[in-house]
Each structure stands twice: as C-alpha cells, then as structure tokens.
Amino acid sequence: MTSFDTIERMAVSVSSPDLSRGSRVTRRRFLKATLWGAAGLALYAGEVERHWIEVTQQEVRIPGLAAAFDGMRIAQLSDLHMDEYSEPFFLRRAIDHVNELKPDAVFLTGDYVTAGITTRKFAEGAAWQCANLLTALECRTRYAILGNHDVLVNAPLVAEALADNGMTVLVNACLPVERAGARFWLSGLDDAVEGRPDAERAIPPQIRHIAHEPVILLCHAPDYADKLLKHPAGQAVAVMVSGHTHGGQVRLPLVGAMVLPKMGRKYVEGWFHLNGMQLYVNRGLGAVGVPFRFDCPPEITVFTLRSA
Secondary structure (H helix, E strand, O other): OHHHHHHHHHHHHHHHHHHHHHHHHHHHHHHHHHHHHHHHHHHHHHHHHHHOOEEEEEEEEEOOOOHHHOOOEEEEEOOOOEOOOEOHHHHHHHHHHHHHHOOOEEEEEOOOOOOOOOOHHHHHHHHHHHHHHHOOOOOOOEEEEOOHHHHHHHHHHHHHHHHHOOOEEOOOEEEEEEEOOEEEEEEEOOOOOOOOOOHHHHOOHHHOOEOOEOEEEEOOOOOHHHHHOOOOOHHHEEEEEEOOOHHHOEEEOOOEEOOOOOOOOOOOOEEEEEOOEEEEEOOOOOOOOOOOOEOOOOEEEEEEEEEO
C-alpha cells in the first residue's frame, strides 16, 4: 500500500513538469508564429498588393451612342492620393500602364491629394506634383473632376494645378465630345461629400434626352447616384463613372471591407444598373488612412464604348 502511494506520487511529480513545459513551448511558438504572420501580412499589404496595379477591361453599351464612337477606349484613373501614400514612382508606373493601353481619352475622377494627415501646405505641394506627373499621359484628351480630399485641401488650387498641366477640369459643367460629326455629352459634378454638386449646371435641360447624344457623368462619390436619379437631370444620364471607395482598400474574408467612406458605402466596386443609369465604381490607385491594401489591388479601368 505504501509502495503504491510512493509510485503514484513519483509519477505525478515526474509527469507534471513535462506537461507544463510543453504547454509553455506551444504558447511561445504560437505567439512567435502569430507575430511573424502579422509582419508578413503587413509587408504584403503595404509593399506588394498596394503597388500591384490591376487593369480591368470593361465594355459599356450605351443606348443611342452614335456609331462613330463604337470602339472608343477611355482609361480611368481615380484616387491617386499623391504622397499619402502614393509615391511618385508608383504614379509614374500607373501612367506608363495607361500609355501602353493607348486610350482615346482619360477620365480622372478625383482625390489627387489627401487631407488631414499632413499640413495643408504639404498637400497643396502634392497637388502640383501630381498634376506635373500627369502631363506624362500621352493621350492629350484628359478630363478631370475633384474629390472630397481635393475640396478639403484647396479646391481652386487643385483645379488650377490640373488645368495648368493640360487637364480639362469639369466642376458642375459639361462639354460635347465630338467625332466624325457625332457627339455625346460629358458632364462633371463638384464633389458630393465636401463640395456643392449642381446637377442643373452639370446636366442642363438643353442636353437631356437628345437622340444619339447620350450623357456620361463623372462624379467622385458613387452613392450620390441615388439622389441624382430623383432629379430630372440624373434621369438623363446613361453612364456615371465614380471612385472614392477604394473598393474598401482592406477587405477580410467573411467580413468584407473594414472601412468605407461617407457616400461610398452602398456602391463599392464595379458595375451597378440603376433604373436606366449604369454606374461604374473604380477601386482607385492610392491608399488613405493606412498604407495598406488587402484583397483589393489598385485599379486602372479601360472602358470600350459600344452602341446599343
């Protein structure tokens, strides 16, 4: 009886430390693996995917588009966010991609700078730097609108930087795009989040519902489409092209986008068909808030117009 108790105590005293030591090693290894995994994920999101540009080809059929425009190719760049966190080399790379595509026109749909992270003076300098870099676009037909960050930094200055470097800036304005005696109308709204969008000026009555002269609208914030469709001007828009959302920028499996901006929470990415209006939302090039992208690479969109 006594020897059995002795053996049992010996067994307990020998086995317990081994289990404890094994448990500590397991926890240590788990924590180490977790830290290495987080570091690797941050490196991937910050350096690999943030600079991995995806070119998406989109055909858009537009009712009433004249045959002269069938096959016209338009490249879209959005949300450049120069210097926060888009480096000059990254924007040059995006411009090289666009030049290789040889589009007939380029749409620039806002947020060339970032507000609130650095000083206003720094952001204003970034606006001129961004506009200077955009002069390397070989396509001379370039149309631009402003985004919410541009308005917060200094809307007149950003517009001036773009215009002085050869971009046609549309702020609550429209113009005809002409080819072989045919035309469509291109309209641009002021930013819907921080600016003062005026649909009556951007899409005046005289350009609405003209046979074979459809309206294409540039509007930075996509969720403004719902408000626009309640307005007679919005009902005349065939296609609306937007950015603003960054596609969510950081998207987790089973969770989706971690953060979405105001006026960009409903229509996040890609095509939407809204009561006769087609809406496309580009994921943008840059990043804001954090220098990361995950499951949401930067995008250049190339639209090929088709008569419907």
